Amino acid sequence: MEHYVVGIDLGGSKIAAALAAADGRILAQQRCATPVNGGAAAVLAAVAALVRRLLAEHGLAEADLGAAGLGVPGMVERESGLCRFSPNLFWHDVDIAGFWREHFACPLALDNDVRLGALAEQRWGAGRGARDLIFVALGTGIGSGLILGGEIYRGSRGLAGEFGHITVTRDGPRCNCGNRGCLEVYAAGPAIARRAREAMERAPESLLWRLAGGDTKKVTAELVSQAADQGDELARWLWEETGEYLGIGLATAATLLNPERIVLGGGVAQAGEKLLRPLKRTLAARTMTASGVTYPVVPAVLGSAAGVRGAVAAALKLCDRRGEGHGPGIPGTH
Ligand SMILES: [Zn+2]
Structure with a gap:
């Protein structure tokens, strides 16, 4: 049956x-x-x-x-x-x-x-054919799923893949997990909005002020994306920096796991090239360049x-x- x-x-x-x-x-x-x-x-x-x-x-x-x-x-x-x-x-x-x-x-x-x-991206999406891949979901938080040797890797206590909580700066803002300087406090959606609000205080000319109607509480990652697409320099710089933070995090993960492919999903990944460009550049620069190994980063397709x-x-x-x-x-x- x-x-x-x-x-x-x-x-x-x-x-x-x-x-x-x-x-x-x-x-x-x-x-x-x-x-x-x-x-x-x-x-x-x-x-x-x-x-x-x-x-x-x-x-x-x-x-x-x-x-x-x-x-x-x-x-x-x-x-x-x-x-x-x-x-x-x-x-x-x-x-x-x-x-x-x-x-x-x-x-x-x-x-x-x-x-x-x-698992879905590996079976039907952007990870098809890859036995070793890192899937990163960029959204309100930053999560990841590791497929190693064709199987989901969970670690000894089921906590493997907490990619958002790897440390990218020595000090830095406190994270919900108890640590400081986690990737998530720089590159998750709410963190991008927070960094934008802080930076706006020093940039009265930024388009972000107008898009947010003068109210910094209305600033979201999506708004920062809109501002960058309309040519705002501050917003463009924020995506550069976000891409660099993510590139640093991914370089750490890639150096450790040597994946065949990295798949980026989640709402923040919708920012597209303005995020991907600095991310890929940083990833390439920080992953044992002498070895000649490169790590392809592709957008998720299943949404x-x-x-x-x-x-x-x-x-x-x-x-x-x-x-x-x-x-x-x-x-x-x-
Ligand atoms: Zn954390």
């Missing part, structure tokens, strides 16, 4: 789910708002309802599901099936595996959302669909593994 899989991308503002065939073809999609204020129970109930809706829409029964994948924006402990911490969902120690077992019989592949995004596609990919991997004689698997997380 042909099995189907479901992939779910649980975000802070919306939940997206897709039903896919055994070959990865997406058959149907559903989404709903995340009832964050209702707490974990309400959010997980919404996930279950979304999955059931997808099945019903296609006239399928729960028994037709071979596996499911779920991406969560936070720290996920796959062994216990707990979400240890999610700043976007305001979760601490939420038992996702327990919830899943209560509602569904098929096994669940549970992972961090950015890691699943990396906001990466999370749900990655969850589908993880579910398919789970089906493959079971098909290869790894036993029927225990319902729960794998």
